[in-house]
Amino acid sequence: MPGDLQLSYRATVELSQFDAQPESATEVPAANLPLETLHYLYPSRYCQSDLLVGLANSEFGDLEPGYARVSAICDWIYTKVKYLSGSTDSQTSACDTARERAGVCRDFAHLGIAFCRALNIPARFVSAYAYRLEPADFHACFEAFLGDRWYLFDATRLAPLDGIVRIAIGRDAADVSFGTLFGDVQMQRMNVFVESAEDNSQPDNLQDDSDADRKQTAISISESLVAK
Amino acid sequence: MPGDLQLSYRATVELSQFDAQPESATEVPAANLPLETLHYLYPSRYCQSDLLVGLANSEFGDLEPGYARVSAICDWIYTKVKYLSGSTDSQTSACDTARERAGVCRDFAHLGIAFCRALNIPARFVSAYAYRLEPADFHACFEAFLGDRWYLFDATRLAPLDGIVRIAIGRDAADVSFGTLFGDVQMQRMNVFVESAEDNSQPDNLQDDSDADRKQTAISISESLVAK
Amino acid sequence: MPGDLQLSYRATVELSQFDAQPESATEVPAANLPLETLHYLYPSRYCQSDLLVGLANSEFGDLEPGYARVSAICDWIYTKVKYLSGSTDSQTSACDTARERAGVCRDFAHLGIAFCRALNIPARFVSAYAYRLEPADFHACFEAFLGDRWYLFDATRLAPLDGIVRIAIGRDAADVSFGTLFGDVQMQRMNVFVESAEDNSQPDNLQDDSDADRKQTAISISESLVAK
Amino acid sequence: MPGDLQLSYRATVELSQFDAQPESATEVPAANLPLETLHYLYPSRYCQSDLLVGLANSEFGDLEPGYARVSAICDWIYTKVKYLSGSTDSQTSACDTARERAGVCRDFAHLGIAFCRALNIPARFVSAYAYRLEPADFHACFEAFLGDRWYLFDATRLAPLDGIVRIAIGRDAADVSFGTLFGDVQMQRMNVFVESAEDNSQPDNLQDDSDADRKQTAISISESLVAK
Numbered sequence: 001m002p003g004d005l006q007l008s009y010r011a012t013v014e015l016s017q018f019d020a021q022p023e024s025a026t027e028v029p030a031a032n033l034p035l036e037t038l039h040y041l042y043p044s045r046y047c048q049s050d051l052l053v054g055l056a057n058s059e060f061g062d063l064e065p066g067y068a069r070v071s072a073i074c075d076w077i078y079t080k081v082k083y084l085s086g087s088t089d090s091q092t093s094a095c096d097t098a099r100e101r102a103g104v105c106r107d108f109a110h111l112g113i114a115f116c117r118a119l120n121i122p123a124r125f126v127s128a129y130a131y132r133l134e135p136a137d138f139h140a141c142f143e144a145f146l147g148d149r150w151y152l153f154d155a156t157r158l159a160p161l162d163g164i165v166r167i168a169i170g171r172d173a174a175d176v177s178f179g180t181l182f183g184d185v186q187m188q189r190m191n192v193f194v195e196s197a198e199d200n201s202q203p204d205n206l207q208d209d210s211d212a213d214r215k216q217t218a219i220s221i222s223e224s225l226v227a228k
Numbered sequence: 229m230p231g232d233l234q235l236s237y238r239a240t241v242e243l244s245q246f247d248a249q250p251e252s253a254t255e256v257p258a259a260n261l262p263l264e265t266l267h268y269l270y271p272s273r274y275c276q277s278d279l280l281v282g283l284a285n286s287e288f289g290d291l292e293p294g295y296a297r298v299s300a301i302c303d304w305i306y307t308k309v310k311y312l313s314g315s316t317d318s319q320t321s322a323c324d325t326a327r328e329r330a331g332v333c334r335d336f337a338h339l340g341i342a343f344c345r346a347l348n349i350p351a352r353f354v355s356a357y358a359y360r361l362e363p364a365d366f367h368a369c370f371e372a373f374l375g376d377r378w379y380l381f382d383a384t385r386l387a388p389l390d391g392i393v394r395i396a397i398g399r400d401a402a403d404v405s406f407g408t409l410f411g412d413v414q415m416q417r418m419n420v421f422v423e424s425a426e427d428n429s430q431p432d433n434l435q436d437d438s439d440a441d442r443k444q445t446a447i448s449i450s451e452s453l454v455a456k
Numbered sequence: 457m458p459g460d461l462q463l464s465y466r467a468t469v470e471l472s473q474f475d476a477q478p479e480s481a482t483e484v485p486a487a488n489l490p491l492e493t494l495h496y497l498y499p500s501r502y503c504q505s506d507l508l509v510g511l512a513n514s515e516f517g518d519l520e521p522g523y524a525r526v527s528a529i530c531d532w533i534y535t536k537v538k539y540l541s542g543s544t545d546s547q548t549s550a551c552d553t554a555r556e557r558a559g560v561c562r563d564f565a566h567l568g569i570a571f572c573r574a575l576n577i578p579a580r581f582v583s584a585y586a587y588r589l590e591p592a593d594f595h596a597c598f599e600a601f602l603g604d605r606w607y608l609f610d611a612t613r614l615a616p617l618d619g620i621v622r623i624a625i626g627r628d629a630a631d632v633s634f635g636t637l638f639g640d641v642q643m644q645r646m647n648v649f650v651e652s653a654e655d656n657s658q659p660d661n662l663q664d665d666s667d668a669d670r671k672q673t674a675i676s677i678s679e680s681l682v683a684k
Numbered sequence: 685m686p687g688d689l690q691l692s693y694r695a696t697v698e699l700s701q702f703d704a705q706p707e708s709a710t711e712v713p714a715a716n717l718p719l720e721t722l723h724y725l726y727p728s729r730y731c732q733s734d735l736l737v738g739l740a741n742s743e744f745g746d747l748e749p750g751y752a753r754v755s756a757i758c759d760w761i762y763t764k765v766k767y768l769s770g771s772t773d774s775q776t777s778a779c780d781t782a783r784e785r786a787g788v789c790r791d792f793a794h795l796g797i798a799f800c801r802a803l804n805i806p807a808r809f810v811s812a813y814a815y816r817l818e819p820a821d822f823h824a825c826f827e828a829f830l831g832d833r834w835y836l837f838d839a840t841r842l843a844p845l846d847g848i849v850r851i852a853i854g855r856d857a858a859d860v861s862f863g864t865l866f867g868d869v870q871m872q873r874m875n876v877f878v879e880s881a882e883d884n885s886q887p888d889n890l891q892d893d894s895d896a897d898r899k900q901t902a903i904s905i906s907e908s909l910v911a912k
Contacts, residue, residue, distance in 0.1 A: 030410040042402040045271040045278075050319060050402075054785035058764050080742050091278060099779060101738035120410065174270040174278075182258040182348065282557035286536050308514050326555060329510035486866040498858040499729040506729075506775060506858075547734060576866065630726040630734075638714040638804065 005185075011226065012197055013165050018149065018220040025067035025146035025218045027121055037145045039171065040122035046093045046110045046172040047125075049117030055098060056118035067218050070144045070153055073115045077108055077155035105140040106173050108155040113142045113172065121145065124169050126152070127176040131194040132163025138178060138192060139164065151218045161219045233413075239454065240425055241393050246377065246448040253295035253374035253446045255349055265373045267399065268350035274321045274338045274400040275353075277345030283326060284346035295446050298372045298381055301343045305336055305383035333368040334401050336383040341370050341400065349373065352397050354380070355404040359422040360391025366406060366420060371397065379446045389447045461641075467682065468653055469621050474605065474676040481523035481602035481674045483577055493601045495627065496578035502549045502566045502628040503581075505573030511554060512574035523674050526600045526609055529571045533564055533611035561596040562629050564611040569598045569628065577601065580625050582608070583632040587650040588619025594634060594648060599625065607674045617675045689869075695910065696881055697849050702833065702904040709751035709830035709902045711805055721829045723855065724806035730777045730794045730856040731809075733801035739782060740802035751902050754828045754837055757799045761792055761839035789824040790857050792839040797826050797856065805829065808853050810836070811860040815878040816847025822862060822876060827853065835902045845903045 033041075043050045059076060063069045080101055087102040094114035097107045109125055116123035122145035130139035141154035141164060152161050170176035261269075271278045287304060291297045308329055315330040322342035325335045337353055344351035350373035358367035369382035369392060380389050398404035486497075499506045515532060519525045536557055543558040550570035553563045565581055572579035578601035586595035597610035597620060608617050626632035714725075727734045743760060747753045764785055771786040778798035781791045793809055800807035806829035814823035825838035825848060836845050854860035 038408075039403065042408075043273040044402070045273055045276060048273060050273075051783060054766075055783050058766075058785040082738075082742075095783060099735060099739050099782060101742040174272070175267065180266075180270075279555060282538075283555050286538075286557040310510075310514075323555060327507060327511050327551060329514040494864075495859065498864075500858070501727040501729055501732060501734075504729060630728070631723065636722075636726075 004188075013226075014197075014224045015165060016222050016224070017162055018222075020147070020151075020218040020220065022067040022071070022216065022218045025151055027065040027069070027119075027146060030120055033122060033145070037122040040124045040145065041117055041120060042171075043114075043117065044171040045174045047114040047117060047123075048093060048095050049114045051095055052098065052114050053118045056115045060115065060119060067146055067151065069119070070112075070116060070121065070146070070151075073112055074153050074155040074157075077111055077115075078157055081108060081111065081155075083108070083156055083158070105154075105156050105158065109140045109142040110172055112144075112153060112155045116142075116144050124150070125172045125176060126164070126166050127168045127170075127173075127178060128159075129165040129167055129192070129194070130159035130163055131165060132160045133158065136192060136194050138167075140173070143169065146218070149220050151220050162221075164221060166221060166223060232416075241454075242425075242452045243393060244450050244452070245390055246450075248375070248379070248446040248448065250295040250299070250444065250446045253379055255293040255297070255347075255374060258348055261350060261373070265350040268352045268373065269345055269348060270399075271342075271345065272399040273402045275342040275345060275351075276321060276323050277342045279323055280326065280342050281346045284343045288343065288347060295374055295379065297347070298340075298344060298349065298374070298379075301340055302381050302383040302385075305339055305343075306385055309336060309339065309383075311336070311384055311386070333382075333384050333386065337368045337370040338400055340381060340383045344370075344372050352378070353400045353404060354392070354394050355396045355398075355401075355406060356387075357393040357395055357420070357422070358387035358391055359393060360388045361386065364420060364422050366395075367392065368401070374446070377448045379448050390449070392449060394449060394451060460644075469682075470653075470680050471621060472678050472680070473618055474678075476603070476607070476674040476676065478523040478527070478672065478674045481607055483521040483525070483575075483602060486576055489578060489601070493578040496580045496601065497573055497576060498627075499570075499573065500627040501630045503570040503573060503579075504549060504551050505570045507551055508554065508570050509574045512571045516571065516575060523602055523607065525575070526568075526572060526577065526602070526607075529568055530609050530611040530613075533567055533571075534613055537564060537567065537611075539564070539612055539614070561610075561612050561614065565596045565598040566628055568609060568611045572598075572600050580606070581628045581632060582620070582622050583624045583626075583629075583634060584615075585621040585623055585648070585650070586615035586619055587621060588616045589614065592648060592650045594623075595620070596629070602674070605676045607676050618677075620677060622677060622679060688872075697910075698881075698908045699846075699849060700906050700908070701846055702906075704831070704835070704902040704904065706751040706755070706900065706902045709835055711749040711753070711803075711830060714804055717806060717829070721806040724808045724829065725801055725804060726855075727798075727801065728855040729858045731798040731801060731807075732777060732779050733798045735779055736782065736798050737802045740799045744799065744803060751830055751835065753803070754796075754800060754805065754830070754835075757796055758837050758839040758841075761795055761799075762841055765792060765795065765839075767792070767840055767842075789838075789840050789842065793824045793826040794856055796837060796839045800826075800828050808834070809856045809860060810848070810850050811852045811854075811857075811862060812843075813849040813851055813876070813878070814843035814847055815849060816844045817842065820876060820878050822851075823848070824857070830902070833904045835904050846905075848905060850905060850907060 030041075049056075060069060060073055063072050081097060082102040083104065084102040085104060087100070088097070088104060088107050092103065092107055094110040097103045097111045113123040113125060124143050126141050126143055128139045128141055130137060133139065139159050141152060141156075141159070143150040143152055152164060154161060154164070168176035258269075277284075288297060288301055291300050309325060310330045311332065312330040313332060315328070316325070316332060316335050320331065320335055322338040325331045325339045331339075341351040341353060352371050354369050354371055356367045356369055358365060361367065367387050369380060369384075369387070371378040371380055380392060382389060382392070396404035489497075505512075516525060516529055519528050537553060538558045539560065540558040541560060543556070544553070544560060544563050548559065548563055550566040553559045553567045559567075569579040569581060580599050582597050582599055584595045584597055586593060589595065595615050597608060597612070597615070599606040599608055608620060610617060610620070624632035717725075744753060744757055747756050765781060766786040767788065768786040769788060771784070772781070772788060772791050776787065776791055778794040781787045781795045787795075797807040797809060808827050810825050810827055812823045812825055814821060817823065823843050825836060825840070825843070827834040827836055836848060838845060838848070852860035
């Protein structure tokens with residue numbers, strides 16, 4: 001029975017941000033990795049890290065391990081891959097992006113994740129809401145496990161890291177698509193919006209932070225959420 | 229510091245087997261699937277179901293949904309894919325096997341899983357110990373979610389289904405390899421063995437079951453395990 | 457210097473058609489193949505026959521060699537692959553089509569060629585004008601070398617074989633695209649038309665041939681051409 | 685009827701070498717390319733230049749066109765791809781090598797060719813005999829069409845360019861394998877040797893050329909051959 005379907009979702013999110021010095025975010029030997037991070041070492045549908053071991057080692061194998069190496073991966077992607085809307089589709093994988101050198105945020109994240117895993121760094125996909133994008137929008141980035149926690153990275157450099165609200169984390173976009181549709185569905189319209197819950201000054205404050213400062217800081221984000 | 233490393237693992241397993249009539253094992257509409265089965269609908273590294281939607285629908289789309297359709301998938305694989313030791317490697321995926329038409333148990337399982345997912349049937353990889361193989365050996369097969377539980381399938385037809393001890397389940401072999409090695413390791417030797425814990429007659433009894441009977445029964449297996 | 461560019465091409469073609477009994481069109485052992493057919497045995501960009509040896513042998517390896525086997529390949533493609541405009545692009549290859557099970561005339565031809573080569577039958581791509589299509593249009597089909605000449609096959613079953621005017625032959629569409637564009641070009645409009653050079657009754661006569669009759673005949677076509 | 689088969693082939697080759705200043709070897713606009721070079725612009729089985737347009741433009745698109753750009757391609761390959769015997773097989777293509785970053789002379793040549801074609805530079809595969817390798821051996825390299833002739837390139841840097849005897853040229857290794865075997869054949873032994881036809885001093889003279897000198901010269905080679 002065909003018809004209109006409208007979904008709305010609202011959440012109040014409290015963002016808790018952990019800033020670390022990059023040098024404290026080190027790579028962890030496989031033997032010391034927490035058990036729950038291991039799944040994020042393995043290749044997945046869109047992040048075929050096993051197929052990219054050669055490329056990752058050729059480009060990043062000789063770099064100093066740690067936060068700086070993951071940053072170098074992001075710099076490489078930012079420099080070599082063109083952000084180009086409509087250049088990819090739902091079948092595009094990290095292997096494709098390494099070759100086509102074009103993609104969108106999802107593709108940038110997949111490639112970053114694949115490179116990390118190829119170097120034995122656990123990495124996972126983040127479906128996010130980037131409230132400091134203008135206009136605010138859905139976004140995709142990734143997290144790498146360094147030291148004792150997950151740190152956020154965004155190879156697109158589009159959204160300030162401290163303006164990322166994680167909606168879901170998974171091995172890649174297959175796990176955490178914004179929606180998985182069964183049957184014949186046509187999307188008509190999507191509206192996303194954000195407002196500061198109590199204190200308008202706080203987001204502004206964040207936006208005042210200079211990017212230069214941020215670049216020196218490793219950021220880890222967690223949210224506590226109340227659905228309404 | 230190079231040297232020898234020896235690992236041994238021993239477990240006492242009590243196998244609990246659930247037999248159902250095939251017609252009771254029906255496909256479940258996506259809307260009614262238990263939440264924990266959803267991950268097994270998505271494409272994974274070795275089971276790129278999104279890339280095989282066309283092939284799966286061309287071959288199996290018109291078949292009656294349910295246990296019989298998954299059986300037809302296994303028959304197709306058994307008939308069209310040659311079991312050939314050494315024909316594949318750790319990078320071989322379901323897409324490759326659909327084309328190369330040769331592989332080992334792992335490849336048979338990956339292809340079965342990918343076909344199921346392409347038809348919206350949750351399916352997962354089973355790393356197993358097949359104690360009724362002669363000689364008993366590690367094995368790979370898969371489970372599909374039908375009705376209200378996971379049922380076991382083995383497109384290789386090598387091992388009796390009621391002789392399968394599941395060691396691990398995952399989205400594909402990337403999740404549940406027998407071992408993931410970091411660093412430079414050479415395997416020297418592997419011994420696997422099994423003995424009946426108390427009552428020698430039980431495995432024999434099982435082996436007395438005629439295959440013809442078994443073919444009419446959908447089998448679901450669970451284990452309770454004591455590591456020693 | 458941007459601007460309009462108009463190309464027109466006109467040719468008077470005399471079609472010479474060779475009809476043979478299918479049983480006389482046999483497969484030729486590699487050792488007896490004419491030297492100039494050998495290139496059409498090798499894999500090419502869109503017809504990766506080396507990657508499809510397993511699939512081709514699994515499906516067609518046991519069939520009687522000869523015209524009937526190539527016909528069986530076309531029947532398989534016609535039955536299993538959906539003709540779907542817009543389902544593929546300029547990167548789609550025979551391997552993709554074997555999996556996606558959808559494509560257009562170019563993809564049908566590529567898959568037929570790849571299967572033939574995988575079975576050691578020389579096969580080549582035909583860029584054609586199908587004047588008995590309604591409306592008449594460009595078309596792609598393929599030729600296989602059997603007996604002592606090239607025979608025409610069209611797995612799409614869209615155009616009568618005796619209404620095919622070959623524009624170019626090559627190893628696959630990479631060789632004989634209708635146009636290869638360098639630089640930034642937008643196609644505005646394409647008109648194709650055909651008229652009978654002298655005798656209007658001849659095309660009509662051809663069209664009177666029943667398809668049933670044609671199915672029993674192996675057709676080989678050559679053209680002599682006067683460009684105007 | 686199984687049995688031994690022995691093939692021997694002997695040729696007297698007179699090598700004619702054309703040295704040019706690199707700056708005279710310029711890239712030719714597509715409109716000015718000789719007709720017979722066009723086929724070497726198109727993608728082929730192992731040189732899928734259409735799939736590597738993004739990568740080629742990202743790495744080499746901003747470089748000065750001409751001999752120096754093709755040299756830069758070779759430098760890139762030499763630096764980024766490991767020469768590793770046994771790392772590839774007969775299915776390995778330029779796309780694979782760009783990702784795996786390992787291969788043998790054939791793979792180095794395929795990648796160089798694919799990059800050139802992606803930049804609209806005609807390039808072709810050279811099956812060669814490298815008589816100044818020690819020991820002398822078969823080899824693969826490639827030629828790019830610049831100015832008004834084909835110039836030789838070898839991204840492996842293994843063999844001096846002026847010691848290359850071309851055995852065959854083609855679009856890639858599919859065209860000019862050293863042998864294409866039909867049926868079940870096992871190679872037992874292969875011997876290759878070379879001797880100076882008249883004047884022993886000539887090869888020695890060549891070997892005296894310093895590599896430093898050679899690097900400044902674009903070399904084009906042709907052979908006249910007498911089979912014996």
